[in-house]
Amino acid sequence: MSTEIEIGDIVRSYDFPDTLGLKNEFYVVGEVIDIMEYEGCLRYVIRADRRVWNGYPTLQGVTGPFYVPVNGTKTTLGGVCHGVEKVSDTELLAESLMITCGKCSLKMPTDQAHYHSGLQVWLGDNCCWDERLVSTK
């Protein structure tokens, strides 16, 4: 599989790619909509549709687009940018099996949510499902 990132790819952009243990706690996921020169270097333009912050999905901070230096760009500190990874088709398939909470829009596997037929939405067990709703289920 090519690791070359192109326009149209779905990517993860990590806030802390190097920080041990934090890489998978802070990132955005979205589509590369352009690759362009911006503020002195070539950047991926990413339209994010979700963010993981401190290990939890959130809709906060999903604005943008984000302008992230292309992998391989040298930093002023002598390092090399490498904070963007292509999301594989397998991962995308797994994510497409996720459902979105109808109340707060968090994504989760179906076994962590209840379908509320009255409201005709999925509600996440850990975010919005309330035992009081059982009677109206």
Ligand SMILES: [Zn+2]
């Ligand atoms: Zn919810």
